[in-house]
Amino acid sequence: MENLKYRFDNGKPTQGVTAIVGVLGSGNLEVLVEPAALGGACEIEVKTAANGFDRIWQAVMSDFFARHRAGDIRISVNDAGATPAIVSLRLDQAIETYIAQGKIKT
Amino acid sequence: MTRSYYESSARARIAGLLDEGSFHEWLPAADRLTSPHLAALEQPAAFDDGVIVGRGGIAGKQIFFAAQEGGFMGGAVGEVHGAKIVGMLERAVCDHPAAVLLLLETGGVRLQEANAGLIAVSEVMRAILSARAAGVPVIVAIGGQYGCFGGMGIASRCASAIIISEEGRLGLSGPEVIETVRGVEEYDSRDRALVWRTVGGKHRYLLGECDTIVPDSVEAFRHAITASIDNGDDWSLAALEREHQMLAERVQRFGACKDGRDIWRELGWADPDAIAMLDNDEFIAAAQGRRAKDK
Numbered sequence: 001m002e003n004l005k006y007r008f009d010n011g012k013p014t015q016g017v018t019a020i021v022g023v024l025g026s027g028n029l030e031v032l033v034e035p036a037a038l039g040g041a042c043e044i045e046v047k048t049a050a051n052g053f054d055r056i057w058q059a060v061m062s063d064f065f066a067r068h069r070a071g072d073i074r075i076s077v078n079d080a081g082a083t084p085a086i087v088s089l090r091l092d093q094a095i096e097t098y099i100a101q102g103k104i105k106t
Numbered sequence: 107m108t109r110s111y112y113e114s115s116a117r118a119r120i121a122g123l124l125d126e127g128s129f130h131e132w133l134p135a136a137d138r139l140t141s142p143h144l145a146a147l148e149q150p151a152a153f154d155d156g157v158i159v160g161r162g163g164i165a166g167k168q169i170f171f172a173a174q175e176g177g178f179m180g181g182a183v184g185e186v187h188g189a190k191i192v193g194m195l196e197r198a199v200c201d202h203p204a205a206v207l208l209l210l211e212t213g214g215v216r217l218q219e220a221n222a223g224l225i226a227v228s229e230v231m232r233a234i235l236s237a238r239a240a241g242v243p244v245i246v247a248i249g250g251q252y253g254c255f256g257g258m259g260i261a262s263r264c265a266s267a268i269i270i271s272e273e274g275r276l277g278l279s280g281p282e283v284i285e286t287v288r289g290v291e292e293y294d295s296r297d298r299a300l301v302w303r304t305v306g307g308k309h310r311y312l313l314g315e316c317d318t319i320v321p322d323s324v325e326a327f328r329h330a331i332t333a334s335i336d337n338g339d340d341w342s343l344a345a346l347e348r349e350h351q352m353l354a355e356r357v358q359r360f361g362a363c364k365d366g367r368d369i370w371r372e373l374g375w376a377d378p379d380a381i382a383m384l385d386n387d388e389f390i391a392a393a394q395g396r397r398a399k400d401k
Contacts, residue, residue: 001148020135023115023177024152032135032153047150078150 011071016098029079031094040071048079108323116175122324128163167204176252182216188226195233214256227257243339248274266339270307277305303366314399
C-alpha cells in the first residue's frame with residue numbers, strides 16, 4: 001500500500017457539506033471531501049493498493065485542480081486499483097456532490 | 107423511475123428507502139473508524155468499514171438501520187463493521203424505534219480478521235435477539251449482488267422477517283465454498299440455474315425462510331418494509347415452537363431431495379422448470395398453498 005499526499009495552493013474557497021462517493025472495491029475508489037480552512041489550498045491524501053504510480057496520481061490530481069480550482073477542502077481517497085479515467089470521474093462526482101449538498105443545507 | 111436494488115450501492119439504497127431528509131448516520135465516513143486489521147496487513151480500508159448505520163424515517167416511522175456495502179470486500183464482516191451493527195442494535199434496545207432494518211449484502215466473516223470477525227458475527231446474532239426481546243422488530247432485506255451468506259445468513263434467520271428479491275440469495279456456505287470443499291461433481295458454482303434453485307430468492311420463499319418476495323426495485327423493497335413494520339413481530343413461545351415444528355417436518359419431507367426441483371415437485375408444482383420464468387406477481391399467486399409453510 002502507498003500513501004501519497006498532494007497540496008495545491010491558490011484555489012477558490014469552495015463551500016459545501018462533507019460528501020463521500022464511490023466504493024473501495026476492485027478497480028474502484030472512494031473519495032471523501034471535507035471543508036478545511038487551508039487558506040484557499042486543496043489538500044489531497046491517497047491510500048492506494050497499487051504501488052509505484054505516484055507520477056500518474058500527480059498528473060490526475062493536477063488536472064482535477066485545474067478543472068475546479070476548489071480550495072479550502074480536504075480530499076481523502078482510498079483506492080483499490082482504479083484507472084486514471086475512473087479516478088477523474090469520481091473526483092468530479094465528489095466535488096459536485098460536496099457543493100450540491102451545501103446548497104441543499106443553506 | 108424505478109431504481110434497481112441489486113445495482114445500487116448501500117448508500118443509494120438507504121437514500122431511496124428513507125423519507126427525504128430523514129437520514130442521520132452514526133460514525134460516518136468522516137470519523138474514519140477504519141479496520142485496524144487491514145491497516146496491519148497494508149490494505150486500504152474503507153472509511154466506514156463497509157457498513158452504514160444510523161436512523162431515519164420510513165413512511166413517517168422512526169427506524170434504525172444498517173446497510174452493508176457488498177462492493178467493499180464482498181460486504182464481509184470485520185471487527186469494526188460488526189461493532190457498528192451491534193452498537194446500533196443495542197441502542198435500539200434503549201430507544202425503541204418502530205423497527206430495525208438490516209440491508210444485508212455479505213459473504214460472511216472477513217477472513218482477514220479471522221476470530222475478531224467471527225466474534226463480531228456472533229455478537230450481531232445476540233444483539234438481534236436482544237432487540238426483538240425488547241419489542242423492536244428486526245427486518246432483513248436481501249437483494250444485492252453478493253447475497254447473504256456465512257454467519258450473516260444465520261443472523262438473518264434470527265430476525266423477525268426477511269424480504270428478498272428473486273435476484274437475492276440466502277445461505278450458509280456460498281456456492282464457491284461448497285464447490286471448493288466438496289468438489290465440482292457435488293456442486294458446480296458456475297451453474298447459475300443450480301445456484302438460484304439452491305439459494306435464490308424464489309426457492310427461499312418457497313421453503314418458508316423468507317416472508318416476502320419483491321421485484322428488484324428500491325421502491326418495492328420500501329413498500330414491503332413498510333408492510334413488515336406494520337405486521338410487528340410474533341416473539342411468543344408458541345411461534346417459536348411452530349417454527350421448530352415446521353423445520354422438523356421440512357427435513358422429514360425434503361431430506362432425500364437432491365435438487366430444488368425435487369422439492370418444488372413435492373410442494374405440488376407440476377412444472378418446476380417454469381418457476382424461474384414467472385414474474386414476481388405470477389410467482390406469488392402460483393405459490394399460494396405451495397410453500398413449505400403451507401404443508
